[in-house]
Amino acid sequence: MITTLHEGRRYGVTASAVTSLSLDPPMLLVCLNRSLATRDAVVATRRFAVNVLAEDQAELAMQFATRAPDKFAGVAVTEGLDGVPLLADALAHLQCTVVDPVDAATHTVLLAEVDATGIGTGNPLAYFRGSFGRFEMAA
Numbered sequence: 001m002i003t004t005l006h007e008g009r010r011y012g013v014t015a016s017a018v019t020s021l022s023l024d025p026p027m028l029l030v031c032l033n034r035s036l037a038t039r040d041a042v043v044a045t046r047r048f049a050v051n052v053l054a055e056d057q058a059e060l061a062m063q064f065a066t067r068a069p070d071k072f073a074g075v076a077v078t079e080g081l082d083g084v085p086l087l088a089d090a091l092a093h094l095q096c097t098v099v100d101p102v103d104a105a106t107h108t109v110l111l112a113e114v115d116a117t118g119i120g121t122g123n124p125l126a127y128f129r130g131s132f133g134r135f136e137m138a139a
Helices: 037-045 058-065
Strands: 002-006 009-013 018-023 026-033 047-052 077-079 085-087 092-104 107-119 125-128 131-134
Touching: 002 037, 002 085, 009 037, 009 058, 026 037, 026 047, 026 092, 037 047, 037 092, 037 107, 047 085, 058 125, 085 092
Parallel strands: none
Antiparallel strands: 002 009, 002 047, 018 026, 026 107, 047 092, 077 085, 092 107, 125 131
């Protein structure tokens, strides 16, 4: 889940393309559709958070995947760096600064440095072949 704050308004979207880019410095690669208001807000502020959801939070992922006017309705939120909203019950948070947004076809690829992290306990929500599920840990 990608969240940001722009001109006093919270934005968020479920992202299916988030990956590690570099360990030194710690960087991520995030892809957002160019038609999304959240993408516009992230590009404008250059700040966002990745909220890693837990395996029992598929409903929350679906809530943020819609075009609802207030995706944050009923969601506990805390404030991160520069006021970026963090989903309080997320498994982990990665607070980021966009280094370089690159438009490619229908999406913007965000190259971003990780400024702060937080992690809880539990297992992450997985998305595979159009369905949510969970990872099975290898022995």
